[in-house]
Amino acid sequence: MDAEHTVTTANGPVRGAVSPRSQDGRITVYRGIPYAAAPFGEHRFTAPAPAPAWDGVRDCTEPGPPAPQGTQLIGAAPWSPDTSLDCLVLNVWTPAAPAAPAAPDGGAPVLVWIHGGAYIVGSGAEGTYEGTRLAETGLVVVSVNYRLGFEGFGHVPGRPDNRGLLDQVAALRWVRDNIAAFGGDPGNVTVAGESAGAGSVVCLMASPEARGLFHRAVAHSVPGDMITVDSARLVSERVAGAAGVPLDAEALAAVAPEKILAATDEVLAGSGKSGKGVRTKEFTCYAPVVGGPELPEPPLDAIARGAAADVALLVGHNTEEYRLFTELGQTVEIDDESALAATASRLGLGEGAVGAYRAVHPGASLRELFNEIRGDALFCEYSVRFAEAHAAAGGSAYFFRFAAQSRTMEGRLGACHAFDLPFAFGNLDSDLALFLCDGEPDEGYRALSGRMVAAWSAFAATGDPGWPAVRPDTTVVRVWDIEDSLTEGDASPVRALWADVSFAPR
Template sequence: MSEQPRDEEAVFRTTGGRVRGTAAGDGVTAVLGVPYAAAPFGARRFREPQAAPSWSGVRDCADFGPIAPQSAELPGAPVWRPGDEDVLTVNVWVPDGAGDGGLPVFFWIHGGAYTFGSSAQPDFDGASLARAGLVVVSCNFRVGFEGFGTVPGFPDNRGLLDQAAALVWVRENIEAFGGDPGNVTVAGHSSGGGSVACLMVMERARGLFRRAIAHSVPSAFFTVELAEAVTERIAAEAGVGPTAAGLLSVPPEALVAASDKVTADCRTNPVTPILAFDPVIFQPVVDGEVLPAEPLRALASGTARDVDLLVCHTLEEYRFLHMVGAVRAAVTEAELADVAEALRLPAHLVDGYRALLPDAPVLDRCLALLGDAGFGEYTTRLAEQHARAGGRAYLARFARRRGEAGPWHTADIPFAFGNLDAVGADFLIGGAPDEHDRALSRRMLRSWAGFAATGDPGWPAVTSDTTPVRSWAVPDDGLTADDTCGFREVWRHVRFDPMRPGRPGG
């Protein structure tokens, strides 16, 4: 450990200068908005993250840093305003006694379709996990076009490069907060979970973490050709050519507006057919450089077998996305066939879900199919392929249900963070938590903390021929073998390929 990292109560030394945190409830200090890289605008726009400038004196870190350019306004979280530029910051939650050093580090990557969100969302507060014995870190990074748009002559996947830079900051600074730089777990949900999968196979992130937690990992990745097609559409909407000079001339707020317009237009005029049903126009780009390969194939080759992996998905991922109007689902058999064609899914999947859910309305079958296509099957395969390649992997599914609030996308996160009372959590979980919910939250939080500390979440690992599944539910959890209802068999020979322009099957 570095010598005397803590100068006084709540003051810590970093490579950039001294920082002062504030109390974050019993037994935890929060140090918020610490720069890990320079503002990615002006001469640094669209470039790899650059070193943050240092400062003199003690920097007060009582507030989250500005969030990346976006139009989203999320409950309890800050919004982006034109002129906010110092968007590359980390936050650290430090438990009392961490000065003795050697605590496991939990590094969180927020979700938001690679387009919106921030580390300041209330359900991502790290205090409860810190009280469980972890040093918790979260980060902001570039999203939307600034982070994932293709710009000629500039690197793709800049948001992933930001995350890797934040992990370098952790390696260089976390000892000052009592954390062990050799025991870092990187974790994320939705596009944050997709980011985790990408980081596992990126050379830029190699050796920066020991374990990975990925909840609801999206199956979507773009080819370079599709990313370029999206850029062309956004540039046209912004009134410039799809060139570096043209795109650099457009201020961030105008690129956000153009991206939002292209997203809306995809409902009727998609860049590629799948975007008519699920218009997420930014995804990691399999460029062969920053992201060398689609993560599932890379993990199957054993490229990250030295990283322990814990994955989880919810049983009804797409019901929430349908409820908030984020996706267009089918209500007739003809529409369901169109959805399957747009997603390049074989017809036998539609037949299989009809046979497995014979009494379900078409909408329910469609949402089940979309949930498995978009998150569930891909997440499960990550664990299985990682285990078969010699890695250690664990699988869980979130099954907790209350009334009409089912086990849908994002509902598991307030439970695992221990933030059931956070602003907006009642909407995700279907009302105020009861004691069964609080008990489930304690169990899930302990599994995260145990995995981050030792690599063991508390149930058997996936093997080359068995897939034990922890089912998170109330009042009691369960441990089962996979494929108890036949859905996995329906998916057995279906491939997941990066998305490309063109018609279905192209």
């Protein structure tokens, strides 16, 4: 037995290995540790059940299986019907020699990462989320798999709606109970995520189920995308119909995961631009469901009344979020002024909004204006509004915008959605980074990444990323770029257009 890299958890001992990315061999990584039972068979569509104990030392040197998912979006993890369904696993990177009990000083700060992917794709084992660089700053880093799509967020009568969120809560409980053995401090835990992961983070801030399990939160590109129980039920009726079964827990549990995925694809293909609100062009028909015990009220409402005022928050967005989607495959049917005006209207903007955007972006094409409006609708406005609401309720909130420009595709991607991730993780040699940087990153990119890694690490350790917090009367903005800047007051000229737009669940 490799005692040096073996840690005893509540379920049994696990063996890791030195991270191949560790520059001095100091970082140990443990991959694929179960934190809950496989969510199938008797546990399908239920709240996560405890992981069974094991005898002997469990080899945790390879990634565990991802949750069932299709290939609809960039970032989908490889999954097939032959993949193991024991998918509720996590990964741990630690700079500390394993210790039990915890070191006298309480151990290292802990950062728990929740991946994005529109609530339908992704994995905590993705290369962009490799935790070695952050662990080298002194953090214990954890990345988590959770149930996706219908398995995680579909409405099933008699079962909890937000099973994916409950999985994340179970992972945080595992951290509370086990992370000291890996050298981490269970009393200093930061939960972090991007896109759907950031949406999960703000839901965890609002959820009674997660209260007390973390102390700080990092949210990059928060989607203002929650749905009501009635909307979730309507989606599930359509998915069940496409799968050829009634909307019934036992009937649905008898359907193989791949058939549920195919039924979801059929529903998405017919969704078109129905409805009104920020999801007029669907990437997914799933999102956190507001109204049940796991998420009784919208996160923005909960935070505004001070429900998480004791949780320090680091939140922000990229400046050209939506270009990732329009430039990498999504068809944009914006071919005249009336179509663009109709999009703005569906998003809740008033008459004259398109003209106001054009004044801010003179010479922009219809496609470029569409990108700006949709990016603000889906990510930007909600992110800054969340920071302001948290600060107004007495919470500590730090806000940023990521403005560094991608050089690939002749620069058309700009500071697109997800471009910030390899910078914050320090993984500029990941496949995503090499693509978005258009090859080997230069010194300007590397220096920016170093500053972002340091800010994340400082925030996880102390609650201060290194610039002033948002105040009730002033939104202080840190702009991440090749040359960073700091502004006192949000100078965005279009924010007033969104003042009356509601992000209430639909």
